[in-house]
Amino acid sequence: MKVEGRCHCGEITYEAVVDPATVSICHCSDCQMLTGTVYRAGVPAPADTFVLKTGRPKVYVKTAESGVKRAHSFCPNCGTPVHSAAVSDPQRYSLRVGCLRQRAELLPVKQQWCDSALRWAMDLTGIPQVRRQ
Ligand SMILES: [Zn+2]
Numbered sequence: 001m002k003v004e005g006r007c008h009c010g011e012i013t014y015e016a017v018v019d020p021a022t023v024s025i026c027h028c029s030d031c032q033m034l035t036g037t038v039y040r041a042g043v044p045a046p047a048d049t050f051v052l053k054t055g056r057p058k059v060y061v062k063t064a065e066s067g068v069k070r071a072h073s074f075c076p077n078c079g080t081p082v083h084s085a086a087v088s089d090p091q092r093y094s095l096r097v098g099c100l101r102q103r104a105e106l107l108p109v110k111q112q113w114c115d116s117a118l119r120w121a122m123d124l125t126g127i128p129q130v131r132r133q
């Protein structure tokens, strides 16, 4: 599936091709902190399908507990995450589902790092719901 992504301010725009059957959620504490929320939804795109149309992301290299380094790209103006990838010669980019125009069609097929998930984030159905603000 071809997807189009952008950051919140619109400075960064991109396109890529993803397999909708590979969308996943990550509950690790790094993803909680790097998103500023309680989990991340991502989908990998082969590097040769990713086209940066406008803007120039800033890169933050994260070192995981395991010692593995990963390059996290984000908009230097609005801070929206764009993708993460291997530090050198990336074969694929992990796109952030919330930034993709087609996000409603990208349903997660897996959740990982569930040991560090916030229990309440695993089931929102019991929380009172308001249609808008
Ligand atoms: Zn931006």
Ligand SMILES: [Zn+2]
Pocket (backbone or CB within 6 Å): 026, 027, 028, 029, 030, 031, 032, 040, 113
């Ligand atoms: Zn994670």
